[in-house]
Amino acid sequence: MDILIIALRLIHIFAGVFWAGVAFFLVSYLTPAIKKSGAAGGQVMQQLLRSSYPRVIPLVAFLNVASGLALYWLDSSGLQQAWLKTGTGIGFTFGAITGLIAFGVAYFVTAPAANQMARIGMQIAQAGKPPSAEQQNAMGKWQGVLVKSAYYVADFLALALVAMATARYLHF
Secondary structure, three states: OHHHHHHHHHHHHHHHHHHHHHHHHHHHHHHHHHHHOOHHHHHHHHHHHHOOHHHHHHHHHHHHHHHHHHHHHHHOOOOOHHHHOOHHHHHHHHHHHHHHHHHHHHHHHHHHHHHHHHHHHHHHHHHOOOOOHHHHHHHHHHHHHHHHHHHHHHHHHHHHHHHHHHHHHOOO
16 A cells, blocks of 8 residues: 555656646746747747647646545545544645646636647648738637636646645644
8 A cells, every 4th residue: 555655646746746837837937928029929839839738738737636636535544524624634625626626727728728729820820821810819819718727727736735735734
């Protein structure tokens, strides 16, 4: 059992560090730089969406959530009510809920917005001419959704991180 818990914790921690680190970098540095770069920023965003990033981040987030849920189940001894009412149980429950919200926003809002932007970008590239007004409007709409949802994901991941890091030390 110790090997299983160690493996799950390593997966959970490394995947969480990677996912949260990318999210914090994205909202703190990359997004503002892209916004300030005008057309060049749009090209950077298109390259990012064409890279392995849109496939890697969902996989890492899934590994984080799946290993976290397994650890939660094991730590709570199958969701024992007594454990859930402890400071540790409350801390891990809050962390799990905020992490699941971050995953839900990323999966149901951020990823579809990124896919739409990539699709429009491919259409523009294939046409070989400047984007139409309709394409520009659609791209702006999806970019707004993408940026806003990325901030929500980062915020919920920050809450999950704080809860997970402190849960074992909450005694009330």
